[in-house]
Amino acid sequence: MLSRISTAAVVAQIAMGVAATPCKATTIKSTVAAWQAKYPGATVQSADVVIVGGGSAGSNAAINLVDAGKSILLVEMQAQLGGMVNSYTDPTTGNVHDFGVATFTNVTGTEAYFERLGITTKSPTFGTTTSYYADFTTGETIDYVAPDITGEFAALGTYYDVAAQYQDLLFPSYANWPAPADIPEDLLMPFGEFAAKYELNDTMLLLWAGIGAGLADMLDIPTLYMMQTFGAQTAAVFLGTDVQYVPESGRNQDIYDAVASILGDAVMLNSMVTQSVRLANNQGVALLVKNQVSGDYTIVTADRLVMAIEPTASNLAPFAPDSTESAVFDKGTWSVVNVGLVSHPSLPDDALIYNLPASAANGNDFAYPEPPFVDYFEAVGDGLFQAIVVGWDDLTEDAAQALAQDALDKLAEAGTIPATNGVPLTINAWSNHGPMDMRSTKEDLQAGFIQDQYALQGYRSTYWTGAAFSNQLSTYLWAYNLEYLVPLVVASF
Incomplete structure (x- = not known):
């Protein structure tokens, strides 16, 4: 087992065995053609990176990837970004109560991220x-x-x-x-x-x-x-x-509204992936995305996929995990x-x-x-x-x-x-x-669970963020994206 999982090592692993994989152009092209035939009204959009999940981890990864010069599309199932931030405005008093995420701590990159979004903070x-x-x-x-x-x-x-x-x-x-x-x-x-x-x-x-x-x-x-x-x-x-922070407005949802404003048309709200093709060796992905409100389909092609949703069996079903992926996530x-x-x-x-x-x-x-x-x-x-x-x-x-x-x-x-x-x-x-x-068991950890988990980074053109790979707290996830995930994805191009 690896004692250290470095960016260079993962990228080197990803680069192996390219000759054994079907041609990207043929596979993605034929997939798009098949979906267009089945869903004739579907539009096609392409990006360097498609991110699935617009909560804390996915929204932050999107901003950091854009700042790294990559084009992105962000697919979110809810009507707004932010995941479980949960800001509620009392209809009688107008007071805001954040009942999902309370505050944000001073982890690496927190202050810079708020500044990037134009969010002023207070204690x-x-x-x-x-x-x-x-x-x-x-x-x-x-x-x-x-x-x-x-x-x-x-x-x-x-x-x-x-x-x-x-x-x-x-x-x-x-x-x-x-x-x-x-x-x-x-x-x-x-x-x-x-x-x-x-x-x-x-x-x-x-x-x-x-x-x-x-x-x-x-x-x-x-x-x-x-x-x-x-x-x-x-x-x-x-x-x-x-220290810890909250937005000056007292409304944590403002963070994610700012992300949506910056990303603009790159955000696909009320949208879920229904089918996917993910190729080995960073040869790209194709996702069939359905808007749950309009019923319209969009076909998304991208060089890389960032998964910012919890890797449960139901969440992963549209992504058809193979035995290598299931061997890890089934232990969770x-x-x-x-x-x-x-x-x-x-x-x-x-x-x-x-x-x-x-x-x-x-x-x-x-x-x-x-x-x-x-x-x-x-x-x-x-x-x-x-x-x-x-x-x-x-x-x-x-x-x-x-x-x-x-x-x-x-x-x-x-x-x-x-x-x-x-x-x-x-x-x-x-x-x-x-x-x-x-979480896994002591026995799984001693059998190399975390090494196996992190070896999935880049496997089938897919990279992972979110609490399963780091921590559920927003600022920890932001630091993970900033210092680990985004450099890993960018280095894979």
Whole structure:
């Protein structure tokens, strides 16, 4: 196995075996001709690079590739760019509530990216809440004793110190990831064991509620994936030793509206890939793209494809993954996160109600709900509460909303909050973030999973960005694109 995955090595691998591949002109040309015959109204567009997925990773990759001199087309299934940024404007007050992405941290390239987009920033402000603890399966309050701030920050500082030792192995990419035999044991052990080893008890709820709950099984996953999700730099933000930003407007969607304005007609909104041809050895791709509103088809040809969507089986179906790709992605496990803004007169205006099992009482800092679960209800102003619901990849949006309703009903039945009097939870805004935080097992990591994953870069003219190859946090993805992905794609031409 490779102990280091360098750009040069990947490009060299891509260049091998060209003679064994069908001629690009013949294959792409015949594909386009066949699609034109089947869809006679289809238009044809071409670019150096086509990017599928206009969320945080795809939008940023598009801007960076344009700035590197490449023509692009960006295919996005939603009506706007931004993926799961989720900005909601209260119709009564006009206040904006960002309930998907809260803030942006000061990772490499963040400030320059905002300047490129013409986005001015400010430090975020946060409201104050009163914390309550209850078991949402029964509605009963839990005698959980929260750590004092001194102990919490001391334990978080310990986590930062250890995580910082491994930062270069997984940030901004896994290009420096060690050979399987050399993976540090800290990164392979279940995070619960890691946390016990380093006595992180007093900061466990912060790690859970801050980001870790979205992993669904934070205590059981290899510590690597916890550090990928909640790394040293994120810990520094919570410790107050690093900064975070939001747009001056207070609306995170403005970032992606600015991207759309810059890219103009290169953005294909409301669009999904229905079929594809991807050739080996960087000989190009052809995508059949359907506009979900108009029903019109566009045939896209490009020299390179950048995938900025999660590589789940359903997402990849139109791209017909072969056995090499499936051998990697079939090993992935995914959690699913739903985020909503809800309201109900029984929820206290200043409350942050955490969901913890009864076993969390009496000083047990390693007890968390089993998926699927509602993480918490948190007051965000205007009578709205952010609700986060986490499960596995079979959790539907309807089921997630039903869990939130059930949690409210249980809290009321137990007398933890006032009676609902039959009034249902109001869903003011809701976003199914879908599968997130792909992870594998310790055994797969020791068998070279990450080396196999990164060997897919450039395979079948396809390059990969997004949380499965880096981190789910926007600024980490931007750094990954800037320092790893875009140089790799540009060097392949």
